[in-house]
Amino acid sequence: MESFTKTKLTTEQQNNLVGATFGSHVSINRSTELTGGYFNAAYDLLLSDGRAMILKIAPSDETDTLNYEQDIMSVEVTAMRLMKSKGTVPVPEVYAYDNSKEMISSEFFFMEKIVGQPYNEIKEELSLQQRISIEEELGRYSRLINEIPGERFGLFSASTLVKGNSWREVFKHLIINLLEDARRLKAEMPIPLENVEAEIISRLHVMDVVTEPRLIHWDLWDGNVFVREGRIVALIDWERALWGDPLMEYYFRYIENSEHFCRGYGNSFDSPNECARKKLYDLYIDLIYFIEYYSRKYDSQGHLKWARDNLLEGWKRFMN
Known part of the structure; x- marks a missing residue:
């Protein structure tokens, strides 16, 4: 695009x-x-x-x-x-x-150059068993990534200001910075920013159970998974890597919610606390999808409408 x-x-x-x-x-x-x-x-x-x-x-x-x-x-x-x-x-x-x-x-x-195809481009052509195998393999690889420990929470770059001693503190900074981006870019938010910030901050206590920084890819959507002959041959686009909570990984988002991925990973993470954290990460990515439009200036009004509608639906899920 x-x-x-x-x-x-x-x-x-x-x-x-x-x-x-x-x-x-x-x-x-x-x-x-x-x-x-x-x-x-x-x-x-x-x-x-x-x-x-x-x-x-x-x-x-x-x-x-x-x-x-x-x-x-x-x-x-x-x-x-x-x-x-x-x-x-x-x-x-x-x-x-x-x-x-x-x-x-x-x-x-x-x-x-990787010899293969992005999973999103061939997914619909594959058999159910092939998709199950690939998503289980992706779950296993994601687990291996997330098992790598870090020395601190925060974005991967050593120069970033978004880092801290607790995951709760770091995630709060990520949220506040994103909402400041919305103000700076004059994003036409469908929900008042003050409401978004207040509701998120009131729920951040659920982050206190996350005490060990782990490596997170964070952008492992199907387009960043290269496949050849039914196997994963490369995971690409690592620029959004960070040290945080493994539940931030893309395949734990409501968008995918793949039981095959969870089986490969070895955990479906469905305790009340884990579900509450996943809802916060779901809303965070929905906010990014909308706010980034005003930075990237995509040549598609249809994308803006999708991002706006998606954020409104995400807000409903978050508040329920």
Whole structure:
């Protein structure tokens, strides 16, 4: 989808990055823009030496992003390198990362091209048994991710201000910052921000049981799960990784609620406290879907209507 946050590059600019990174003797034979993402720009490259790889470019510093999206490319690269070193979950290899902003005004990196298809693009074509197998496997991988402990709660980036000694404190900061984004971007909220903030804060005591920071991918929707021959071959887009509560993972949201995922994970998390935490995370993601529209400026009024209707439905669920 077209988004205001995407930093588009000409073929000449891409060639300059390739030459500076891999040597002046290497150039691009073919470049295809990848349009499935919503935030970064990305290109599928075939180089003159026969290598295929992905070039990913962050928004420029001048782009008005949400608070939690600061330093986001550094997060993605660091998280993928961490997972690659663990060897427990399939992730693309990062070939090179440049945050100098000397060649272009944005950070960028080159990574391995995964041979496979996003799960969301083939899901409906698969048999029930194939979908069950993939979602159970995703549950097992998510469990392995969430078993990695952190030293603190907060966003993955060491430079972020959103960190703290308790998960309750950190999640409160995430909420307040998001609502401040809504005010700054002049989002036309269908629910008064004061009501949203008050209702959320009144329920934050349920977070006190979360005492150990765990690695969370947080964006493992079907489009970020690459599949080949009925198996998961890569989990991508780690830029929203954080140290927090495993129940924040996407497949625990009401949107999916897959029993197969939970079976693979080994837990369905349905105690009263766990359900209360999941409702808070459900509303948080619904708020993001709506507020981010005003930052990304999608070329679709239909998307804004969907996000608004989705938030209103989410608010009803939250208040019941």
